[in-house]
Every structure is written in C-alpha cells, then in structure tokens.
Amino acid sequence: MQSFQDLILDLSRFWAERGCVLQQPYDLEVGAGTMHPDTFLRVLGPEPWRVGYVQPSRRPADARYGDNPFRLGKHYQFQVILKPSPADVQAVFVESLEAMGIDLAVHDLRFEEDNWEAPTLGAWGVGWQVMLDGMEITQFTYFQQAGGMELDPISVELTYGLERLTMFLGLSRNVYDVDWVAGGVSYGQVRHQDEVESSKYYFELADVGFLKEQFAGLEREARRCLEAGVVFPAYECALRCSHAFNVLDARGAVSVTERVALIKRVRDLAVGCAEAYVESRRALGFPLLAASGSAVESADGQG
C-alpha cells in the first residue's frame, strides 16, 4: 500500500516529467497551496508557467486536538499549476492517478461541479471536485480571476488532498494510523503532538489583542512595501495578515460584521499585490514569454 511519502514522490516525479518546476512549500503559514506566490502571482499576466509542490495548509478552525480521525488543523496538499491549461489536462490528470498506483479500470472516477472562490484573494474559478468511488480526492479548477483581475491565459489548478488520498487508498479509518513511511513511521508519530498543541494554541492560548495588533501592523507593513514597489515582501505581509485572521476566527474573536471588514482588508492587500506584480513583470518585459526550451512548455503535456 502507498505510504504518505510514496504519494509525494510519485506526484513529484510525474509532474516534474511533464515540465513542471518542482517547487518547495512556501515558508510561511498559508491556508492553501493557492496562496503560494508560485500560484497566486504566477497565474497573473501572460507568462506561461508550470509548477508542482507540496504545501502544508493551515486551517485553524478545523483543528481537533488530534482527536478527530479526519479533521486536521494542518494538512498537506500537492498543488499543480499548468498555464495555459492544456487541452488534454483531464487525460493527463487521469495518468497522474495511475502513476500513484490507482488502477482506474476497477474504480469509479467522476467529476462533480464545484466552483471555487477565495474572497480574501479576489479569486474565483470553475471546475470540479474529482470523486473516486464517492470520495473527493482532488480539486480541479480553471482559474478565471485572481487579485480581482481577469486571467488570460487561463491556468488550471490541481489540488490533491494527500492525507485523504493515502487514507482512501489504504481504506484506513484514522489519519494518524496512516504510514508516512511504508511499514515505518506513521502520520501520527510525525504530526500528532503538533495537532494537539496547535489546537490548544488556536482555541485557548492565542492572544487576541496581540493578533489584532499584529494584523494591523502587518497591514501597514504591506502598504509600505507596495509603496516602495517590492511585491514579494508586501505579499508575504498579506499572507501573514490572512493567517492572523484565521487564528482570530478560530479563537472565536471575530464578530460577523468584523469578519466582513477583515476579509475586505486582506483582499485589498492581495489585489494591490496582484496589480503590482503584473506591473513589475511588465517592466521586466514578461521574461518567461521569451523563454523557450526551458522548464516551461506549452505543448502537449509531455514536457
């Protein structure tokens, strides 16, 4: 049976062979692989791009003190971006499942409508949740807008839920029992203590006053960076604002009206970063447009 890290290796190899830059997780707290600048910023503008990476994704409100066999405060996504979306992307996606050892000749694979929207990123897309034998294993999204901007060309995003996939392939009933290493260290041995303690922090310890100050401070910092014309530091501040908001939300410290206002503030930063990013790339002459024969291929999916 496939271990957690086997899946990571299989997916990494598969997508690297199809011309993706094999990127690493972003070194800041993010809620999803989409927030990694190699997705959020790279899908903007005309430059082609292909990337794959694992992204630990934090959802403080989903934390369960390590007690719930399915829900986690932090889970791992394998994220792929193909820009522009290739015509045969569904077929290539199916191959990626086979590369993980899933024999689709004996499974039921379906694509159910599921449109995606990230209000804090000013982003939305159209697509499906991919269901394998009734289990959602991947989010498959054609991005239409990001940072409040219409996208052209269109990127397709594939987000594999690594814990779910591993559990499902082994029909395991508890995420903590899953093998991280085949026959060796388990997911629980790697992650359980982190889940317990992070839950305690999110729900009991997090200092609301400090986080609110942090949010405001980071917001100011992001604005300063944007004014100075440095996009990445500005975007990192926006990401940290977003995480502070998520912790405050899990802590139950955000009222309904405050919630709307805070989301808008994060969104404004994200939109500002997106616009600044496109301008900065334009100033550089959209370098990846000219690149040919590099890792970026817009051909038939076989990079």
Add this chain to the structure above:
Amino acid sequence: MARGELLLEVRSEEIPARMLRPALSQLEGDVRSGLEAAGLAPRRLAGYFGPRRLCLVVTGIPAAQADETAREVGPPASAAFDASGRPTAAALGFAKRCGVDAAALRRVTLDKGDYVVVEIEKKGRSAAAILAAVLPAAIAGLDWPKTMRWGAGIGPWVRPILGIVALFDGEVVPFELFGVASGRATVAHPILAPRPFEVRGAADYRRKLARRHVVVDFEARRNRLAAGIRETASAMGGLVGEDSELLDKLTSICEIPGVVGGSFDVDYLALPSEVLTASLRDHQSAFTLQSGQALLPGFVTVMDRPDDPEGKVRAGNEWVVDARLSDARFFFREDRKRSLEEHAARLPALTFHVKLGSYAEKSQRIRQLVQMLCDELGWSEEREDAVTAAGLLKADLTTEMVKEFTSLQGVIGGIYAREDGAREDVWQAIYGQYLPVAASDPIPRGRVGVVCGIADRVDTLVGIFGLGLMPTGSRDPFGLRRAAQGLVRIVLEADLPLDLDLVAARAVLLYGDRLERGGEEVLSHLRPFLENRVRHILGLEGFAYDEIEAGLAVGFGNLPDLRARVRALHGRREDRGFLAVVLAAKRIANILKDTREHVFREELLREEAERRLFQASRDLRAEVESAEGKGAYDECLRSIARFADVLERFFVEVLVMDENRDLRQNRIALLQSIQRTLSRTARLTEMVVDRAELRKE
C-alpha cells in the same frame, strides 16, 4: 441514406448536472429555428444528454433550399437600345452591374411599359451549408448560468469542448468552434473506452455507444438506473423510497448506468433516521435502504461504469459513508451534551440580521406573536405550548448538526426537543416550522405548528421590508417570496379567519425602533406583496384571474373569507342572470363615474320600472346582508342573479339622465345604493364577460 438526418454531438469536459437539461432544450430550439428561418423545417428532432455530451438527432431536413429566379429591372427599352437596335451605354452599364453580358439582356413588357431585365438563377443553398452556419452559432450561443474560459483564453462556454460530431446524411458538416473542428469521431468513456471511434449516422452512433455501455438517452438511462437500484436494494433485503429528484440527479452524473450498493455499521442506526437519510442523500447522493418504516444499514448509489469487478467501488463508497456517518454521529453526540433549551441560550450570539438583531431577539418577538395569534384565534389551550415552542424554535441553528446539514434545520430542533421529552405538539411545531417549502409539501401539523409557522414568517417579512429590502426581479436573498407563499398557504389551508394586516402591524410594533421604515409604509408594501402570493395560490386552485381580482378588490384581511367569495364567483360563472347583472354593474359604474353622492327620495319615483327596481333593491339588500352575515356568498350571488330582469327592464324603460334635475339626481342616488349592494361580495366590474357569448345562448 438521403433521409435528411442530422447527428450533432458536442462532447465536453463534465457539464454540471443541473445545467444539462435546460441547455439541451435551448440547443433543440435554436437549431430548429435556425433551420426554419432558412426554409428547411425539419420533421422530427430528438435530444440526448449525459455529463460529457449534448446530442441532437434531427430528421426530415430538406436537402436544400428551393431554387429561386430573381429578376433585375433595368432602364426602359426605349433608352436601352439605339435606333439600330444595339445596346446603349445605359444598357451596357446595367448589364455590367448585374454581372452579365449584354446578350443576356431581355426585353419584357411590364405594367409601366417595355423595359430591359436580367433574370438571375439563384440556386438554393444546401442543407449542409446552412447547417455549417447554424450549428456553431447555436452551440456557442447557449445561455449557461456560469461560463468559463480555458487555455489561451478560449471560450466562453460552460466547460472546455473536446470534440464535435456533425453529420448530415453521413457526411461531415464542416465547421470549427473554439479551435475544435467538427468530424465523425467520438469517445464513449474517457477511462474505460478512451479510444476514439467513427460513426456514420444516428443509428450507428447509438449502437456503437451502447456497445461501450453508454446509454445516451436520458429516459432510458433513468429507467435502467431505477430498475438497477430496485434490484440491488432487494438483493440487500430492502427497498428504496421514492425520490425522483435524487434519481434525476444520479441519471445526470453518469453515462453508463451502473448501480452499486453498500452497507454501514449497524450502530449508526442509533442516529435519527432523518440524519442518516440527509447525510447519505446530500453528501453521497445515495438512497437509504428501508424495510417497512425502519432503515437498514445499507445504501444504494450509482457509478459511471457497468460493474464493480473487484468490489473496489463498493469498498470505497462504504469507506466514505462510514466517514460521513462517523462525522454525523460526532456532531450528534456533541449536540446532545446539551438540551435544546441550553442551545437556545446561545442564540444571542447568532445574528438574524445585522440591523434586526440576534435570533434571541427574533425568538422573543415570535413568542409575543404566537400569543397574539392564539388570542385572536381563541386557541387558549394551545397558548402555553405555542410559547414554549416559539422559545425553542430557532435553537437548532446553533447546533453542529444544522451547521453541517442545513437542509435539516427545524427537523434537528424537533428531534432534539422530542429526545428532551417535550410535548408532542411542541416538538412537532419545531420540526415542521419551515413547511411548506415545495408546492407538494403539507403545512405544519397542529395548531402550535401553525401559529409558529405564521409568526416566524410575518416577523421575517416585516423586518426585512422594514429595512426597505424588498425583493426585486429575480433577486430575493432573504427568500421572502417563499416566506410569503408559505404564510398564505398556511392561513388558507388551516382556514384561519385572521386579519393579516393586524398581525403584521403587531410585528412592526415588536421591532421597536429597529425598522427604518414607518409601520404604514411597511404595510403598504407588504400587502400587495402578499396579494401577489394570494393571486398565485388561488390561481393554482383553478380560479380565474378576474374572479380573484373581483374578490381581492373588496377585502384581503381574512383569506379564507376571500377564498369563499372567489369560490362563489367561480360557481356563478355560467349563470346567465348573474352575468347580466355583471354587465349592468359595469353600466352603472359608467353612469356613476364622476357623480357626487345624492340623497334618495322615494316620492320622486315616477316610472313603474324604477319603482319596481327600488323595491327589488330593498329586498336584495336585505337578502345579501343576511346571507353575507352567514358567509353564504353563493346565496348572495344567487340573489344578485335574480335581480337581472328588473335591472334590465329599468334600463330599457327609464332614462337615468332625465332633463329634470331632481329626477336625474334621484335616479343616480338609487343606482348608487344599488352599486353598494352589488359590490359587497365582490367588485363585479372586475369580472370579464363575453357579451357575444351571453347573447348567443
């Protein structure tokens, strides 16, 4: 095979189930009207769809448009030829404009004299050529609820198009759309049968798809699934309930009608059956298995493949169902650590509307309203239970279960109240508070349920109207139309003599200073809004619009009374006497237009006919008043019908607009009094009567 047959298949990545049927009907309509506009009306048109394709089979399309001869008229013959009979410069210019040699000029005699003309043969265009323009326009022109672009900004369409089959009598109709060229190759199933194959026509297409297990006809697929689901259920020792909405959805998410059953741990049966059913239905699109009234620990759903050779599909679905039910049980246990009353204590933290306050405040208002309603209706025995139910009505909105299964709001509260040992009419009222949702739903059971259902809806309607947030067009974010519809149905079906204006006015007061509009203004908007729902519901009950308008014009406050009036009107629809009075009432209304009130004096009666009208009208008033007091509106209308002859005679023999002012004013006064009597049950002038029809009989 010159049958005039078109086969069109648009194959795409998976189209959302809910959009398939509307898209297919539009495609059918647009292709048909495109052909008709070109003079190529087809004989028959059939459509098919699955998640990955929309198909049309059209037969009896004429092979080509009819040929036409067009005649271009040039200069008069006298100016076209010179004395020696050679064409002039004018004639040559005309021939050139028409693109023909001077030799083609012919001389004809028209009404206005002799002219030269050119006759041009216009070949009708072939059906294939017409289709090559009609098809891509129809496909690209579909109105999807949400579209997307893909690749290098291609689109918009609902999902990327993968291939197009377009064959007219076996020949490819060539066109290109979104970078895809039409052809004769298709794919049955992307995983199980991914190799493209070519087709020759509709029959060949269906046969080759069927060989690869794809059933492209929706009804056939639905029937196969329904049969398969029954078989699987019975093999597992159970039955599935009727759920045609779920069956439709399942038919729309697969092209190969495979059925898979599975079981779950029997311990989950300790969960309320509503929770089990909702979890399986809403999250897994699966039917629950029943045996009699009891649920069995099993489910049945579909797969987009014919079989499950290694049991993987079953095992996978069982795993997911187990995870879902384990979640549901977790939520249930968490929720049950508190009583519903303790859940209600958390309502102050739950916002109903930012400007209208929390659900705790809403509950408080509902408590006041149900007391008022019980008092109005004289339901003193139910008063206490209604107050208890009102206090718990919204408590389940704070539960984990309702956060997870929003479709179970109300139901969950009802179940928890029952488990807490609440009285039956209390938990039933909570359970059924959102009824009716669909047209086929019943209204809440029992008096407590009825008053809670009314109070909750009136409170919402008044609150949102009080902020000036009336629904506009298709925008109705607070579901006010549904709330109003439910309110009107409850009042009508429970037959409650309630003055809704009064209830709404009380609801306005209970909001204190929270509303941004005055009470009068709220009611003046709410009343026509409710009237529209009344029109709709009475229309569904089979009453004609003029009957409803005539009834509404005299009174709205008490809905069962209104319906009784409308029903009486409906019953007199064929009564010639009554219809004659309706016509007379219209005549009276015309005469009385712009008149002032006058005092009637018996001594001024001159003519026999007016004397008799006066006496008859006195009798009529007495009869109508007495019948109306008993709510016997048909009796009122029958009395009115008997009044036809004397009225008619009056109009034949008496001139209302007499030269003598006193006589004239006296007759106007008499008619004014008659008009008041005639308008008590309904405003008769709203009724539409076909005079010709009436005279014929």
